[in-house]
Amino acid sequence: MTGLPKLHVAVLMGGWANEREVSLTSGKGVADALESRGHRVTRIDMDRQVAARLAAAAPDVVFNALHGVPGEDGSVQGMLDLMGIPYTHSGLATSVIAIDKQLTKLVLQPHGVPFPGGRIVKSAEIFERDPLPRPYVLKPVNEGSSVGVAIVTDDSNYGNPIARNAIGPWQDFVELLAEPFIKGRELTAGVLDTAEGALALGVTELVIESGFYDYEHKYTDGRTVHVCPAQIPPQIAALCEHYALTAHRVLGCRGVSRTDFRWDDELGEDGLFVLETNTQPGMTPLSLVPEQGRNAGMDYADVVEAIVADALRRYAPDKLAGGGDGHD
Missing domain, CATH: 3.30.1490 (Dna Ligase; domain 1)
Structure with missing residues (x-):
């Protein structure tokens, strides 16, 4: 539990990216969870007037539930920086780097994080x-x-x-x-920022019916089985968490991130490769971070409030101490 004061939170969702529908589902879940904890919530389906709508709402903090461009690539982050509104998840520079898979690879490889060639x-x-x-x-x-x-x-x-x-x-x-193409198993590890520092949430294996873990498998119920925690050797789980924490730290991620892997189990530790780090993981009923949070003893609303609390620690510690306007 985060012990958050009652806040006014604008949940930014939707937009016009390929992942619009997923973002709307994430945003609804986040908004419902915040309201269940007594926070005042303004739900904003992002359009070209988003800056004016945010200015009129004047929230204590924005929960960025957008996925893809322009909500995850630094564009929205830059707008919120200019407006001086605290927001969740990673900032501008991190978002610009992490959404670019090749740039992410170039940044992380010198820190010992293994990627496929290409x-x-x-x-x-x-x-x-x-x-x-x-x-x-x-x-x-x-x-x-x-x-x-x-x-x-x-x-x-x-x-x-x-x-x-x-x-x-x-x-x-x-x-x-x-x-x-790396044959083998799909693994993923989430990282959540807390008052005590970045916390690895564990490792999930994604077992799919056929093909690979694509958009349809991620967001269609029954297409993928989540094994959480993953039934893998302890040293592989530890490596996944180590690489996820390294990516989170080196890229400068905030709030929450999720790093995805392929593991060729015939090669042991040498068969583990990072595919990407996601700075705004989904928060839908089928999403991985909320599930890993439950495995770590946090319910969905706990995870949401932890992400909000991190934003306030970073941008507005006075509001974290009780200065939010809540239902004023």
């Missing part, structure tokens, strides 16, 4: 030749929730080389990140 390719290049030996993965550089990810194998129906009319991310993005 490179940025022009989409037009892949119609001439494969950028890497098959199997490999093509993904947008700056989209979340596995939006636009394609796994290219010898027997995939994309063609060889990939046909220009094949359905895939190359039709929507000029550049893509090409990485070797």
Whole structure:
């Protein structure tokens, strides 16, 4: 429990990104949880007038429940910085870096965080030749929730080389990140900021019915089984938490983050690779961070209030001490 005073919280959700519907679900859950704890909540479905609507609301703090661009890439963070409104999750610089998968890799690799190899390719290049030996993965550089990810194998129906009319991310993005496909298991580890410091929430394994952990599997009930805590060797779980905490610290994440992994269990510790760090993990009923929070002894509202408390510690400690306007 955070012991928060009663606050006026604007929950920013929706927007126009590919992940709009997920954001609306996250935002509703967050708003309901805050109201259940006695906070005053203003729900804002983000549009082009968002700055004026926030100024009129004059909240103590904004809970940023947006996913994708422009809520997760530094744009909204910069606006809130200019407006002087405290907000949850990571700040501008961290958001700019973390939403870019290649830039994240360049920042974290010198700190011992293992990533698959790979490179940025022009989409037009892949119609001439494969950028890497098959199997490999093509993904947008700056989209979340596995939006636009394609796994290219010898027997995939994309063609060889990939046909220009094949359905895939190359039709929507000029550049893509090409990485070797890492066989094995999907793991993820959340990190939550508390008054005592960053807390690793544990490791979850994602067991899917077929394919990989894409957007549909993430947000369709019954498509993925969450094993929490993951049934993996203790040293692998410890490594996942170590890399997640390192990513959180080095990138400068705040509030909460979640780092995703692929683990080739035939290779032991050498088979563990980071895929990305998400600075604004989902807060839907199927989301991973709330589930990991429960495993750590925190209910959904506890996690939400912990994220709000971190924002106030950072931007407005006087309000954390009881200066919020609550229901005034």
